[in-house]
Amino acid sequence: MRFVLSLILGIGLVFTVNAQAVYEDERYVPETDPLVLKKLEEWQGLKFGLLMHWGAYSQWGIVESWSLCPEEYGWCERTKGSNPQDYNTYRQEYENLALTFNPVNFDPEKWAKAAKEAGMRYMVFTTKHHDGFTMFDSQYTDYKVTGSKGIFKNHPRANVTREIFNAFRNEGIWAGAYFSKPDWHSEYYWDPYYPPRDRNVNYEPEANPEKWQQFVDYTHNQIMELMTDYGKVDILWLDGGWVAKTPKGEITEWYEGALGEQNANGYLKHRIVNQDIKMDELVEKAREQQPGLIVVDRAVHGKNQNYLTPENRVPEKPLPFPWESPMISGGGWSHTFNAKYMSGHKAIHLLVDIVSKGGNLLLNIAPGPDGTWQQGAYDLLDEYAQWMKVNSEAIYETHALAPYKEGKIALTQKPDGTTYFFYMANEEEKAMPSQIVFKSLQPSDKAEVSLLGGGKLKWKKEGEGFVVTIPSKWQKNPPANYVWVIKVSEIN
Structure with a gap:
């Protein structure tokens, strides 16, 4: 590790700038499962999808989950609650948002209809983000949208993941499940005996194999609930690329940078920890239930990342493998009060730019705490709808053509x-x-x-x-x- 840290300090500043380019050009392992290859080819022809970040955090209008993470980044800043300077108080108040989450105006059919008219052909929904709050009725936790102490638990549409999947599938739109591998609520990931140090597990998995296995089982069990109890799932979209097996002598590469992030002094703000989640085993089990399932183990080099996801940006050139750009449409990834959405001009140009480079656009819209989209989101999708009525044939089932x-x-x-x-x-x-x-x-x-x-x-x-x-x-x-x-x- 001392050698690795010396390497980081010596070349980190240069390498971090180029990390994403290296990642895009070289870090892809092709799929071999014929059913997945067929599905992946179909997905590449869909071109336009919807991403939705939604959770109890939407009540505060803050960035999803990250304010729980004790790292010195702007997106981790605590700005809400009665005493954001006191971490323990803040965390308790954040987790209590689960008790007051009450999206009584939730209407996924309206969302699905607007998405279909805009030309979106697949959807990825945040079934669980890093904070561990599950937006489905998991039997493995009570920290969920149907939790026993929550006020939304008895609503007829309380299992929002099922409702969303059904509504979008009924419009002919593929269903994708976003799922965070880290879980900052789980005692098997952030052990209450220790304070959290950064985004990683707060104990050493190799020194505590039984506890880590409990977390692996917990994660597998929740994902298998989604794979068995929620109808046809087309995409399993896994986030939290730092939760991955890290062979000795190697550094896990994930989307924030191949050597990790650095502060102004060049020091890492978080550790690199070997966190073997047994992904090969999980993917095999998932595909037994969902044959041909596309798996996106984001930013983890290997066979379980069926397509790559340069985040909130468009590559400068076409990439030699399947890819999509998840992009914010307005505000942030999560709900932002009075969000300003991108213009129709920017939105249409964005879609054309991505598709002409052979990629897909995954446009994020964040529902609010009452279960509605802001009018600006509908207005933006209407811009897409009007343009796609005329020009969609130039988008779907196309490929990039030099000179692009x-x-x-x-x-x-x-x-x-x-x-x-x-x-x-x-x-x-x-x-x-x-x-x-x-x-x-x-x-x-x-x-x-x-x-x-x-x-x-x-x-x-x-x-x-x-x-x-x-x-x-x-x-x-x-x-x-x-x-x-x-x-x-x-x-x-």
């Missing part, structure tokens, strides 16, 4: 060779130009060229590319906002 993007033009292609050219208008650009020039690719002599939502276009070859002429009727009245799509049936 040239100036304001992005590209996608169907397996049959149909190619789409996205003209990404500037924010102030409301009218289409009279001509659009494409420099890198050229239609075949037999190709049909058309404007999605419009009709056939005249075009001519120019160098290695081509030029299309936009009739004045569409210049003044474009078929969609923000991005206009030219379809070419066949390219050379």
Whole structure:
């Protein structure tokens, strides 16, 4: 360990900057299960999904779970409660939020309908975050949405995970279960005898194998509840990449940085702890119940990370493996009072940018403590709905095509060779130009060229590319906002 820490101090600042790039370029182990490969290919064609962070913490409008973690990061700051300077008082008041959580206006069918109209084809819901509060009726804890002392326990829709899964599946949307591997409420992870030191287990698993096995069993049991009692589950989306087996001499690589995070002085703010959760065994059991299940053991290098998840950002270039970008739509990951949502222009450009690089967009919307979405979330999804009504064929079941993007033009292609050219208008650009020039690719002599939502276009070859002429009727009245799509049936 002394050698490892010396290495960190010596090259950490440089390596941390480049860690994500290395992670994206090299750290992927392909799946071999044919059912999973088929499912993964289908998932890559879905392109657009919904992520929802929701828990008792939404009552305070704070970042999910992290204020319980005694690390010196801004997202761990304690700002609510009667005495946020006293950790023990704060933690008790935070956990008491479970008693007052009462989302009486919970209406998942409304959410699912809005998501479907926006063009979302899969959904990932936080069944349990790091704080350990389960949003399903787990028999292994009373710290849950149906807890015996909670005021929501007798509501007919109290088992919110089941209600959400059913509502979205009824709209033809895939169901995905987010599940946090660390559990800061469990006595098997944060033993009450010791104070928590950081995000990790607060005892040494290798020195306390029986206690650690209790935590492994607890985690497996809860996940298997989700795999057996909640209908068809398409994706198991695991968070907390620091909970992983760390062979001696290696450093677990996870999304905050391959060598861990550092403060201004270059020292780690948390430890690296070997936390073997027996993931291979768990995945095998899960797939016995859910054949073809996509597993995303986030940021843990190995065969159980079926796709990668660069968080709240878009890679600079296409990646050579399946990936999605989880992105905040407004406020934070969890509910933020009076959240400001991204503009329609930014939202549509975001989707096109990700899809043209071969990825999927997983857009986060955070329900509030009463069980409703803010109007801004519905307004944003309506922007997607209006645009997708015209242009969705250029999004679904497509792949990236070099050169991916040239100036304001992005590209996608169907397996049959149909190619789409996205003209990404500037924010102030409301009218289409009279001509659009494409420099890198050229239609075949037999190709049909058309404007999605419009009709056939005249075009001519120019160098290695081509030029299309936009009739004045569409210049003044474009078929969609923000991005206009030219379809070419066949390219050379």
